[in-house]
Amino acid sequence: MLGSRRTKVIVTFVAVVILGYVAVWFTQGKGGVPQDFVDARMQGAIIAQNIVNLSNQSMVSLEQVNTLDQKQDYANALTLTTGLVAQSQQIRDQAVELSAQVGQMTKALSEISDFNARQAALESISNRLALINQLINYSADLGKLLDVLRNRFTGQGGTNVEVQALVNQINTDVNAINNFNSQAGQAMDRFDAIVGK
Numbered sequence: 001m002l003g004s005r006r007t008k009v010i011v012t013f014v015a016v017v018i019l020g021y022v023a024v025w026f027t028q029g030k031g032g033v034p035q036d037f038v039d040a041r042m043q044g045a046i047i048a049q050n051i052v053n054l055s056n057q058s059m060v061s062l063e064q065v066n067t068l069d070q071k072q073d074y075a076n077a078l079t080l081t082t083g084l085v086a087q088s089q090q091i092r093d094q095a096v097e098l099s100a101q102v103g104q105m106t107k108a109l110s111e112i113s114d115f116n117a118r119q120a121a122l123e124s125i126s127n128r129l130a131l132i133n134q135l136i137n138y139s140a141d142l143g144k145l146l147d148v149l150r151n152r153f154t155g156q157g158g159t160n161v162e163v164q165a166l167v168n169q170i171n172t173d174v175n176a177i178n179n180f181n182s183q184a185g186q187a188m189d190r191f192d193a194i195v196g197k
Contacts, residue, residue, distance in 0.1 A: 007136050011129070018106045018125070033195055034111040037121070040104035041188065044128060047098045048181050051131070054091050055138065055174045058084050062167045065145070069163045074153035077163075081146045088139045095135045102128045112195075120191035127184035131177055138173035141166060 061084055068077035102125055109125070112118045145166040151158040 008133065011133050011136060018103065018129070032111070032113060033117075034108040037105055037108035037112065040101045040108065041124075044098055044101035044105065045185070045188070047094050047101060048128065048131060048184065051091055051094045051098065051135065052178055052181050054087060054094070055135075055177050058087060058142075059171055059174055062170055065149070066164060066167045069149065069152070069160055074149060078146070078149045078153050081142070081149050085142050085146050088142050091135060092139060095132050098128060099132055102132075114194055117191050117194040120187050120194060124184045124187035124191065127180045127187060131180035131184065134173055134176045134180060138170060138177065141170045141173055145170065 061080055065077050065080050065084075068074075068080065105121065105125055109118055109121055112121060145163065148158040148162050148166060150156075152163070
């Protein structure tokens with residue numbers, strides 16, 4: 001839990017620094033769309049889609065976890081959840097890569113001459129940062145689910161209501177990840193329309 005809070009603080013700090021950098025350089029465009037921006041944008045889109053795909057896969061597994069818990073098959077529910085937690089490490093690794101690409105996009109943002117194009121790019125960057133923050137929540141909620149199932153398996157407490165609430169929260173996290181990814185894509189579609197004029 002402390003690690004999750006610390007991670008949120010770090011992500012928030014990075015977001016503030018990036019947005020501060022953008023604010024300073026926002027009106028100092030130098031023309032065109034820099035290749036660094038294009039490359040980082042493409043890599044970031046691929047990574048974000050990988051994150052979405054991995055998190056969507058977890059929704060099916062979560063329904064299985066809930067079903068197993070209701071059948072009091074805690075051992076299999078725990079095994080499946082442990083696999084989800086391991087998968088969440090892959091997602092966190094992808095989030096680190098996405099952060100690097102967002103940083104590259106932000107650095108190149110000042111070289112985009114059109115104000116409206118920069119604004120659309122900034123919106124996409126903001127949505128990518130929100131996606132990363134939501135991934136932190138997703139990971140923390142998976143950890144909580146694992147703890148509750150361990151407690152149920154060992155007879156130390158935890159209820160089906162808690163499991164269902166955590167499954168619902170994780171599904172909400174996944175939906176938010178999908179929405180932030182979609183909004184980032186829509187912003188880049190506007191960017192393309194502006195710079196394609």
